[in-house]
Amino acid sequence: MQRENHAVIIGGSLAGLLAARVLVNRFDRVTVIERDFYPEKPVPRPGIPQARHLHILLNKGKIILEKLFPGLHDELITFGSPRLDQKSIAWFSPAGWAPLFSPDPDDLIMFSRSLLDWVIRRRLSEITNLHIREGGTVTGLLAKTDRPQISGVSVRFRDREDSSNIREENLDADLVVDASGKVSQTPKWLQKIGYLPPPETVINAFVGYATRIYEPNDRLLDKSAIFAGSAAPFRTRGGAIFPIEGNRWLVGLGGCDRDYPPADETSFLEFARSLPIPMIYDAIKDAKPLSSIVCYRGTENRMRHYDRLSKYPDNLAIVGHAVCAFNPIYGQGMTVAAMDAQILDECLQKQRDRYPEGDLTGFGRQFQKKLAKLHEIPWMFAISQDSRYPGSQGAKPDLGTRLVIEYMELVLKAVVDDIKVCQAFVEVVHMIKPPATLFHPRIAVKAIKQLTVDS
Ligand SMILES: Cc1cc2nc3c(=O)[nH]c(=O)nc-3n(C[C@H](O)[C@H](O)[C@H](O)COP(=O)(O)OP(=O)(O)OC[C@H]3O[C@@H](n4cnc5c(N)ncnc54)[C@H](O)[C@@H]3O)c2cc1C
Structure with a gap:
């Protein structure tokens, strides 16, 4: 009897669940x-403590998830998620209020992060070759001795009812x-199994939520x-209020x-009052809280360069925040996790074209490498702002990046006066259009005009 082809995913948050969705079409059995x-x-x-905080799904992510x-x-809408068109979202940009526009069908759907994951888990529960094993902490990778490959993982499972009841298993x-x-x-x-760890780049703007x-x-x-x-x-301060x-209302500072x-309550309200616009404070000062205030601080940008390792297991893939995490204020993480899943699918297809028998030689x-390329733009987007704070720690941008940052400053100024620039900027932020869009002469002329406005 032929052995089943088995994929194991470590972690069942968004990146893991989306990877599972694509792997069930390519493996006989998938275990999360x-x-x-x-x-x-x-x-x-x-x-996932971050699930208590604002999670905006960019339009690119929305399209992939759909x-x-x-x-x-x-x-999501059936479960009560509000749908917002861009006209009903007021954006106070770094240069002031941005013009409102309504680029249908790019509505935002707002939901708590917990609802999104729950709906996705519900969907995945219908897939028969997917097994989600809860209460299992992966404790290590198991190596093959004859090839640069992983043979499986070691897991410590605990009992749902009795957490002292532990059992070890190798999968x-x-x-x-x-x-x-x-x-x-x-x-x-x-x-532990004879490879080098990946080099890391960390840029920390010390952001708190x-x-x-x-x-x-x-x-x-009317908003x-x-x-x-x-x-x-x-x-340094920003805030958001979303249904x-x-x-x-979810209110994030x-x-x-x-x-x-x-x-604490008083200081939270004071912080809201100190924002450059009064609306958020005005909205919440007499509003009824439905939760306590929760904080989060682990927001550094962290890139693990697995692509740079010369020796790397053929059958190991790292996705989501495990390979590249962004400062969340740019709202990119879930969308990038969705793009990672897409790339995983595409790379497996290419591997299958090359080795129809399912050999994974060189796949990892x-x-x-493909993923590192994909992450370049969202990474640049996040770090270009973060590295500008005086107290930021980590690698400083090179000259090329600094020039891009200067140019983006001008674009951001032009956003305020020009609805077309604003629309292009929002589409780039939502990853619907490539950043090159913002260098099109139509936009560049308006951006460079800001130099004369400034002087
Ligand atoms: C404050 C904050 C706000 C954010 N806002 C946004 C936003 O607006 N828009 C957006 O797109 N993204 C946002 N993000 C990013 C988003 O939350 C993540 O990118 C997204 O959850 C994908 O992360 P992940 O699945 O890679 O990892 P995580 O969500 O961190 O999940 C890792 C999972 O692995 C499990 N796990 C860990 N170790 C083990 C182990 N050894 N064995 C088994 N399981 C394990 C954990 O329990 C968890 O379920 C935000 C993040 C933060 C921190």
Whole structure:
């Protein structure tokens, strides 16, 4: 009897679940190992503390998710997710209020992160060759002795009812995908089996979040949502107020360069009052809170360069935050996780074209190289702002990057006066159009004009 082809995914948050969605079409059996036990309802869980904070899904991510799970957006709407067109979102940009426009069909669908994951898990539960094993912590990679390959993973499972009841298990795998997020132990695990750990680049703008859920009132007037971004290098504070499912407002305050928003009620309101626009404070000062204030600080940009390792296992793929994590204020993480899943699928197809028997020789390196290329633009987007804060730590941008940053400053200024520039900028931010769009002569003329406005 022929042995089943088996893929194991470490971590069952968004990157892991999306990888699972593509792997079920390519492997006889796919197993996701998740450390947590999932809650039955769409509520936060310990393994992804960020789920309590604002999660915006960029339009590119929305399109990929809809491809992977047809009808997902309607389903989110059925579960109460509000749909916002761009006209109902007020954006206070680094240069002031941006013009409003309505580029249908690019509506934003707002939801709590917990709802999105719950709906996706529901969908995945219908797939018969996918097994999600909860309460399992992967503790290491198992190496083959005769080839540069992984033979599986070691896992420590705990009992749902009795956490002292522990059992160790080794799982065989033809492909291992690490989607365990920033806490990924793969660098250490690789060392244990004779590989080098990947070099890392870290750029930290010391950004903090503080979030609270409120019952809505009529204070947002004609807008459904407000987003007031920080502006490097000196405007460290920003905030957002968005509706989410269950007729609730999610209010997030953010501070860069260690200007962390506080967790106590009075200081939280004071921080909101100090924002460059009054609307968020006005909306919440008398609103009824529905939650406590929660904070989050582990927001550094961290890139692990697996693509640079000369010796790397053929059948190991690292996706999501485990390979590249961004400062979340740019809202890129979930969309990049979706793009990672797409690339995983494409690379496996190419490998299959080359080796129809399913051989994975050279796959791991090629995949990580492709992924590193994909991450270049979102990385540049995040670090170009972050590296401008005086207290930022980590590699400083080179001359080329600094010139791009200067140019983007001009584009951002032009956004305020020109609806076409604003639209192009928003489309680039949403990854619908490539950044080159912003260098088109039509935009460049308007951006460069800002130099004369300035002088
Ligand atoms: C404050 C904040 C706000 C954000 N806002 C946005 C936003 O607006 N838009 C956006 O697109 N993205 C946002 N993100 C990013 C987004 O949350 C992540 O990119 C997204 O969750 C994908 O991450 P991931 O699946 O790679 O890792 P994670 O979400 O970190 O999940 C890792 C999973 O692996 C499990 N795990 C860890 N170790 C093990 C192990 N050894 N064995 C088994 N399981 C393990 C964990 O329990 C967890 O379930 C935000 C992030 C933060 C921190």
